[in-house]
Amino acid sequence: MTIVVLTLAGEPIPGHLRYEWIRELYPDCTVVHHDHDMPQEPQNPHDIPFYHAWRDTLRKHCPQDDFDALFASESYGYQVAWALGVRFIPVDTARGAVQISGTAMRSDPWRYWAHLHPVIRPYFLKRVAITGGDAQTREGLAAALAAAYDTCHIADYAATFCADLARNIAGWSAADLTAQDIHTIARGQKASMDALARQANRVIFSATTLREIQNMSQARFGRAPDWLAAAAAAEKYDIVLSLDENGGTNGSLRLKAPTIDAARKALHGHLPPLPDAV
The missing domain is CATH 3.40.50.620 (HUPs)
Structure with missing residues (x-):
């Protein structure tokens, strides 16, 4: 054929x-x-x-x-x-x-989402990033919004990576993180984004961005991998929900949303409602 x-x-x-x-x-x-x-x-x-x-x-x-x-x-x-x-x-x-x-x-891809194959859905997917604050707050907000919109969220891979090492290596703490670990963290974050984009229902919420990982690397080690800088520059989100006033958006719509209620109200005006959405 x-x-x-x-x-x-x-x-x-x-x-x-x-x-x-x-x-x-x-x-x-x-x-x-x-x-x-x-x-x-x-x-x-x-x-x-x-x-x-x-x-x-x-x-x-x-x-x-x-x-x-x-x-x-x-x-x-x-x-x-x-x-x-x-x-x-x-x-x-x-x-x-x-x-x-x-x-x-x-x-109107939201209305006809069921007719789109998972291979194609990432192209039409609305992407919302949560930046600022601490990892636990971002994770909680991303998970709560994903539940409200009947979709999935992308966890902060750095947080889960560090938690796993601390759980399995006696005496290990985030202070032991190395510059080489940034490669693993960034690749894990991107792999999660790519995989979950095909499973998401119309919109996906991310508890961090590649830009945040790049900034963390710069602050911690004074440098970041070149490939990460390029990937962060190419990363695009439709909306950035900010827990504080810092950080860039790569041209995305930036909304101040320090709480779940504030995030819900902010998104109402920028995401098409789902039948059972908040």
């Missing part, structure tokens, strides 16, 4: 992302990225140049394939298959299986 992912310049979702999604969703198929502009509709049922253009571009992009059938959901698939000299197998041309357009899903 060969899947051709057609993308156009200026589309709402970058074409390379759609291509990577399909590759991950169908690892046993050959996935081809077609990023050349092509006419999207024939001018009339007898628009032979249109059908031949699609025949030629499909053969150009899949030179190794000897097609025996064309699967498509467009009605003109019959004519393109004719031009290719293969059978046409229509796939839900009436759009009855999933009666939601791509435009509607993109405009």
